[in-house]
Amino acid sequence: MEEQLEELFPFLRDPKQEVRKLAVEHVLSFSTSQQFIPVFEKSKKTVVRDLKKLLTDAPLVAHDALKSLINLSLNAPILTELRDESYLITLVTLTVVPTSVLADLACMALSNATKGSEIAAMLVKGRKKGGKTTSHVAALVDVFVKGEGKKYNLKAEFNFLAxxxxxxTVTSEGRALFLAEPPTQQGTETPVPLLADLAPFVEHPDIIRRGGVISTIKNCLFDISSHPSLLSPSGPYNLIPRLLLPLAGPEDLSEDPQSLDLPPELQLLEPTKAREPDPVLRRMLVECLLLLATTREGRDVMRGCATYLVIREAHMVETVEAVSEEMEKVVDFLMRDEEDEGDGGRGKGAQD
Structure with a gap:
């Protein structure tokens, strides 16, 4: 079978479309099996080059070529052949065009490709054309927000963009881009940072979308200088209620005096209110709170929002030890003695 696969590769560039279509169908079926990955690795330069060219072919051919590239990009040596700007631009274009039938597949391909720092850096850098720089990331955030529930493209949901x-945002440049205050244009609404556009999706029904957004928020929280803006109730984020709401349950807390301090978003929750069901995401939400608790300002804001009350109730019903341990760390931060004011506002014993 390995020899048959190698003999198949040249047909990806056959002048007849029906031959290319048949060839890429077979390549796609082989790309799903680890048994044949060494064959792809051996011819990776030509195979990847030919598959990328097929992305502009007839829709069915392009579909199978893109699915093949998604499968193959899970392999690190083959991924190196995909780190070029032309491939990135093709994927971004396939994502943002409203009539694209390959938009969701392009999102998946971007998700795999940006695991490599080079493509991630290219995406952040954007594209210079005519003396102006076009932000790929801003365009992707725009369709991610507009396209939820197939409102932008009837064939796509864009969840994998998360x-x-x-x-x-694993990179400092990426974090800076998502946290940057966009310029205000006269006669238009005041724009908000890219991260503020994503924050409302922390409770989205789709686990890929909300999980990617929570991970993005956590990455951005490593920029300590951004915490005051992220914490401000009057700012574009008001992040504490966003993080606490998925951790809150249906308990009636009205008899607890601290409940008066709960943000409006966490008061009078429905009896059917459910907590985040995925333990990995629950832990990530708590880790976000831990990062905010590394500064005195963060701890004070969290205390003022009755964060302890929400964490206490969540801890009582938590069944995963790793999540419980992270909750206990948050409580330790909130219950600490803040007498030492001589540490630049970070508080005694704050973690780095």
Missing amino acids: NVFANV
């Missing part, structure tokens, strides 16, 4: 944003 993983792209998470990959990009």
Whole structure:
């Protein structure tokens, strides 16, 4: 079978479309099996080059070529052949065009590609054309927000873009881009930072979308200088209620005096209110709170929002030890003695 696969590769560039279509169908079926990955690795330069060219072919051919590239990009040596700007631009174009039938597949391909720092850096850098720089990331955030529930493209939901944003914000440049205050244009609404556009999706029904957004928020929280803006109730984020709401349950807390301090978003919750069901995401939400608790200002804001009350109730019903341990760390921060004011506002014993 390995020899048959190698003999198949040249047909990807056959002048007849029906031959290319048949060839890429077979390549796609082989790309799903680890048994044949060494064959792809051996011819990776030509195979990847030919598959990328097929992305502009007839829709069915392009579909199978893109699915093949998604499968193959899970292999690190083959991924190196995908780290070029032309491939990135093709994927971004396939994502943002409203009539694209390959938009969701392009999102998946971007998710895999941006695991490599080079493509992530290219995405952050954007594209210079005619003396102006076009932001790829801003365009992707725009369709991610507008396209939820197939409102932008009837063939796409764009959920996998959340993983792209998470990959990009692993880098300091990516975090800076998502946290940057965009310029205000006269006669238009005041724009908000890219991260503020994503924050409302922390409770989205789709686990890929909300998980990628939570991961993006966590990455951005490593920029300590951004915490005051992220914490401000009057700012574009008001992040504490966003993080606490998925951790809150249906308990009636009205008899607890601290409940008066709960943000409006966490008061009078429905009896059917459910907590985040995925333990990995629950832990990530708590880790976000831990990062905010590394500054005195963060701890004070969290205390003022009755964060302890929400964490206490969540801890009582938590069944995963790793999540419980992270909750206990948050409580330790909130219950600490803040007498030492001589540490630049970070508080005694704050973690780095």
